[in-house]
Amino acid sequence: MIDTFLFVLLIFMIVGSAIAIETKNMLSSVISCGIVGAAVSVAFLMLGAPDIAITQVVVEVLILVILIRATITIDNTAIEVHWDTFAVVSSLIFFGLFLVFAFLAVQDLPRFGHPIMKVSQQYLETALQKTGAANVVSSVVLDFRGFDTLGEASVLFVSILGAFVILRRHGRKRRSEEDTEKVGILSEEEIREDYEEFRE
Amino acid sequence: MATKPDLMMNDSQKGMTLIVKTVVRFAIGIIFMFGWYIIVYGHLTPGGGFAGGTILACGYVILTLAFGKDLALRKMSDMAASIIDNSCALLFVLIPIVGFAFGSFFLNFPPHGKPFNLVSAGLIPLYNIIIGLKVTSSLFAIFVALSIFGRFVSKLVEEAEEEE
Numbered sequence: 001m002i003d004t005f006l007f008v009l010l011i012f013m014i015v016g017s018a019i020a021i022e023t024k025n026m027l028s029s030v031i032s033c034g035i036v037g038a039a040v041s042v043a044f045l046m047l048g049a050p051d052i053a054i055t056q057v058v059v060e061v062l063i064l065v066i067l068i069r070a071t072i073t074i075d076n077t078a079i080e081v082h083w084d085t086f087a088v089v090s091s092l093i094f095f096g097l098f099l100v101f102a103f104l105a106v107q108d109l110p111r112f113g114h115p116i117m118k119v120s121q122q123y124l125e126t127a128l129q130k131t132g133a134a135n136v137v138s139s140v141v142l143d144f145r146g147f148d149t150l151g152e153a154s155v156l157f158v159s160i161l162g163a164f165v166i167l168r169r170h171g172r173k174r175r176s177e178e179d180t181e182k183v184g185i186l187s188e189e190e191i192r193e194d195y196e197e198f199r200e
Numbered sequence: 201m202a203t204k205p206d207l208m209m210n211d212s213q214k215g216m217t218l219i220v221k222t223v224v225r226f227a228i229g230i231i232f233m234f235g236w237y238i239i240v241y242g243h244l245t246p247g248g249g250f251a252g253g254t255i256l257a258c259g260y261v262i263l264t265l266a267f268g269k270d271l272a273l274r275k276m277s278d279m280a281a282s283i284i285d286n287s288c289a290l291l292f293v294l295i296p297i298v299g300f301a302f303g304s305f306f307l308n309f310p311p312h313g314k315p316f317n318l319v320s321a322g323l324i325p326l327y328n329i330i331i332g333l334k335v336t337s338s339l340f341a342i343f344v345a346l347s348i349f350g351r352f353v354s355k356l357v358e359e360a361e362e363e364e
Contacts, residue, residue, distance in 0.1 A: 138248055
């Protein structure tokens with residue numbers, strides 16, 4: 001029952017991705033990308049993982065808003081498609097090779113719902129008495145595997161730092177006393193002055 | 201919501217229409233409360249710092265979209281967002297280091313308390329709150345940096361092209 005539902009969701013996701021690639025309008029492309037996230041969230045809910053489902057659906061909403069707000073004003077001209085025979089033939093060959101090897105590899109995977117690792121069973125049995133947290137996912141993420149969460153948090157931190165560095169005001173180093181100027185969002189007048197300078 | 205209503209409603213030039221503003225005024229408190237519930241009850245019910253923090257960031261994004269950037273930046277400025285982000289990242293490294301005094305890194309050293317109570321599970325609720333604050337501030341900072349800054353510059357470019 002759940003298997004057939006997951007297959008329906010997978011087909012839904014593939015159709016959504018194809019629409020997102022093929023459509024000319026940027027807004028409808030971004031919205032079609034949201035199909036994938038929503039379907040993944042429903043799939044997690046069906047598989048009994050409400051923690052991941054909540055996170056997925058909320059992040060998807062936020063990403064959709066950010067993408068619409070950030071990309072809708074960008075001027076995008078549709079790229080003309082040239083039919084390159086070599087590219088089409090080679091990509092078909094590589095896709096066929098990928099299918100063959102993926103089929104061979106999937107044969108060796110454990111069956112769906114039957115994991116090999118026994119450590120997860122250990123977590124389920126002893127999480128409550130070892131950590132005192134009623135939510136087993138929380139106890140695994142923040143206690144048993146806290147080091148992984150530390151890595152995740154540092155990845156988030158570094159990516160935010162990189163975005164702020166890229167989007168800051170001045171790309172070059174300043175040598176005057178204005179060097180202490182804060183990095184961040186400017187008032188409209190400051191942006192206008194900067195833009196006038198840039199145009200000259 | 202410490203802001204006076206006239207600050208939010210009368211400035212009809214900024215943001216969206218009156219209908220959107222009214223709905224957001226009613227919904228925003230519930231959104232923030234739900235986000236904090238997801239964070240604080242993360243060790244008891246599904247959810248946790250990441251999901252709740254994203255909900256809080258969505259609340260700030262709704263404020264930005266409905267009332268314009270001035271009100272949202274008054275609630276949480278980009279400087280405040282980066283300060284909260286940095287200090288929470290530092291705390292998330294420092295608190296596990298305290299565990300060295302009791303044995304090992306990332307040790308859950310406080311007493312665990314009674315299961316299914318709000319104050320239980322040692323350090324896990326604290327970690328949830330730290331991660332929630334960090335995710336809130338960093339996602340809102342990204343939204344501000346990407347949308348407001350880029351949008352205004354592209355508007356300027358359009359204006360300049362029209363003049364030419």
